[in-house]
Amino acid sequence: MDVEKVPLDKKHHILVPGPRARAEDNQSRRPILGDSTAEAVVATLSYDAKSKYTKGDRVGVAIRAKQLDGWIREFLGRNPEATVLDLGCGLDGRARRIAPGPGVRWYDLDLPEVIAIRERIPALAPVNGAHSVIAASVSDPGWLDDIPRDRPVFVAAEGLLMTLTEEEVRDLFVRLVTHFPGGELGFNAFNPLALRLQRSHPAVRALGVTFQWGVDEPTDLEAWHPRLSFVAELAPVESPDIDRMGPTERLISRLMRRSRRLLRLDRLVRLRF
Template identity: 45%
Template sequence: MVPIRLTEARETLLVTLYGRALDARAAHPVLGDTMAAEAVDAIDFDFRRTHLTPRTAPTVAVRAKFLDGWVREFLREHDGEATVLHLGAGLDSRVWRIDPGPGVTWFDVDFPEVIEIRRALFPERPGYRMIGVSVTDDDWLAQIPTGRPTLAIAEGLSMYLTEEQGLTLLRRITDRFNGGTTIAFDAFNRLAIRTQRTNPAVRMSGATLHWSVDHPRELVRDVPGLRLRDAVDALTAPGAEQLPRGTRVVSSLLRPFPAVRHMSRYLRYER
């Protein structure tokens, strides 16, 4: 069994891993990430602490599937010749779900202790590299080659950063890479940050959420060179019909209220 010694925000990766595993074991999975189920079986951790159930697991799987779609779209747009930076990769097996061709160089980036667990759980593959570093560190981007289309993708990361950390990271990416760069991530608004204790990942880990993005176009102002391509409400995005029934009912009742409608969004920017 692979031991787990993580704290605070880093432990939240176990919640999303378990959500994907529960989905994979469902009769009709949303994502079907069998590697997540295998990883859960190999980890020495009491996943009952996550408070996730087969009924609520689609919340995790739907988000992952949507962002997978943006990764596939980016690779199609660039004929499978690109670099992918998976920021705050956690224990996500996205690179195997996408299964990019030989023209793609893929980097999974996360804290050293997370990468250590990844190495114990997941195999190597051609064109794939793991970098053990905080995404907010100054110099790790120097390891990434330039001169080709680059996608930076992050799931469940932005809200754990401070606003300063988030904006600095976006500026570093846009400064490092020229045209042909896409940055895609999910973000919470101020209401989601204020009600964070309703989030099972936050409750389990004791982590704190910080950064809210209420107006996606403000990042265009704050990060020179960015252009907003998409801002999609998670509650009405393609695939949202597979969210838990309770979530769908509540969201339909509260959808007229913008603060609720925009609590969680998928954002895609281009450079």
């Protein structure tokens, strides 16, 4: 049976790299993430497929998603009745990879136009009755009012926060910390050097992405609210899965591990409150 295609205009091509990289990882001989949902998502989309990704790009995306998924699973293992917010979810099937238990409330949030696309893709349908979708800007304070505040929360934000201003990121963190009784935040963050490099990247310019926020020392974020505390940070080049890259990428990764500044170009950060 032919799959009904969901056309994407040029503006929404920004949604493609993530699922495409995860799908290509799943098609590889030794997948890192093993995301079959991503293959189904990509098969549903109709888009300009001219852009290419290196093996390093695919491995980096898979490593980042795998680590963030692991943090969520660990949190839910300690808090089987919790809330998960996947902010800026795009076309990611994270809830299907995690397969949360019946005591977990899961919310996927993105802009209304993105959610409209997402809802046309059968592979991204809610996994159960406790899985909800929110069509809103993450910077709009109103969406949080409708989410119960009686459970601990894990907030995931992959590929999102660097597109916001520092003021927007700070306001978001403060709203989350004051809304919930406790929880964790897991997100990837650029440092200022990465912001400058990404702005000149041809693929980034072609997608029309604007990156605004970066941070050198994640412990500095503790000053945003007295309840916030730094837990960990992890760069993809520190993962054992980096060995899946080619020899050139492995050499670059070894060199990056020798420089704290290069190591922090793009890494996952974990905070607790």
